[in-house]
Amino acid sequence: MDAMPNHSHGFSPVPGVERCGKLSLSTKNKVCLGITILGVVLVVTAVVVRVLWPQAPKHKEWKGMGSTPHFSEIVLGRCYTYTQVLRPELRHKDCQKIRKAFMNAFLSKDPCGSTEQDYQPLMELTNQSVPCHKTVLWSKSSELAHQYTGNLRDMFTLEDTLLGYIADGLTWCGDESSSEMNYESCPHWKEDCRTNTLSVFWNTVSKRFAENACGVVQVVLNGSISNTFDKNSHSCSSPSINDLKLILNRRNITFTCQDDYWPIKLLQCVKSPEHALCSSAA
Incomplete structure (x- = not known):
């Protein structure tokens, strides 16, 4: 007698299509029909969800x-x-x-x-x-200005x-x-x-x-670069700093400028003590 194919345990490659287990004819038909309908419902549901579930709109592309x-x-x-x-x-x-x-x-x-x-x-x-007297403004000198206020906690x-x-x-x-x-x-x-x-x-x-x-406002500018104040500038006597002084004077704001302000210079020398301007003779 030939061996029976190994299709035991009631399974088939496609459940609910070829066989449904050792059940009575009427019961088997009901189970098969139920599984087949369930499969169809799942497929239809998946399609409906995909259609009704909107994809997130794509953002516009920018240069930044x-x-x-x-x-x-x-x-x-x-x-x-x-x-x-x-x-x-x-x-x-x-x-x-x-x-x-x-x-x-x-x-x-x-x-x-x-x-x-x-x-x-x-x-x-x-x-x-x-x-008042605690405000520090800066331009093109972020790191130094924040080192300054970081050491003087009451400055902002x-x-x-x-x-x-x-x-x-x-x-x-x-x-x-x-x-x-x-x-x-x-x-x-x-x-x-x-x-x-x-x-x-x-x-x-x-x-x-x-x-x-309010009060005295300190401004930290980098006089070592070419555009400290919109024009060429390297010290308090430069034309662009004089322009700034004139603008402030017109607004009745007292202006003073100091090259190599000592507290700022000290911070720079702590970071670069080997610099020539940081020697005892400087």
Whole structure:
């Protein structure tokens, strides 16, 4: 007697099509029909879901780098670090509301159509008073200016304030056709548009920071580069610094300039003690 094919245990290559196990005829037909209908329903359901489930819209491509990964989490973490550790006098600030206001300022909006009004709710939530005589402005001298305020904790650059600290070094933008951030690219201020989310933000907060300054305001400029103040400049006696002095005098702002300001020079010498200007005879 020939051996039976190895089709035991009631299985077949396509369940519900060739055989359905050792059941009575009527029961088998019902089970087979049920399995077959179920398979059809699953296929139809998969097709319907694929049709009804919309694909995420593709973000527009820009020339600048995309949003910083984990942007929302970084904003929240920096807010808590600043208000709970660095400046506990601001512990009453609501970091959850600050994060939400920051995200609302640019999500689902044209990244080349940003305005100052977009950031007003955020600026109100992060409002912070800097004591008179404690403001430090800088241009093209970021590292040195922050070394200076880092050693004198009662001095403030914009990045030493709550909002500046939160946003420093980050990139962000959204898209008017999506509620998500664009992590692929964001508008470049030169090649795409000047009214982008990043440029408008820093222009807005810088303007507020400067307008709120009172008393003596220190400005750290790099006199070793060719465009310290929009023109060639290498010292306090240079034409461009004189232009700055004239502008401030017209606004009744007293102006003094000091080459190699000693506290700044000291920081530079700590970093590069071998430099000729750092010798005892310099």
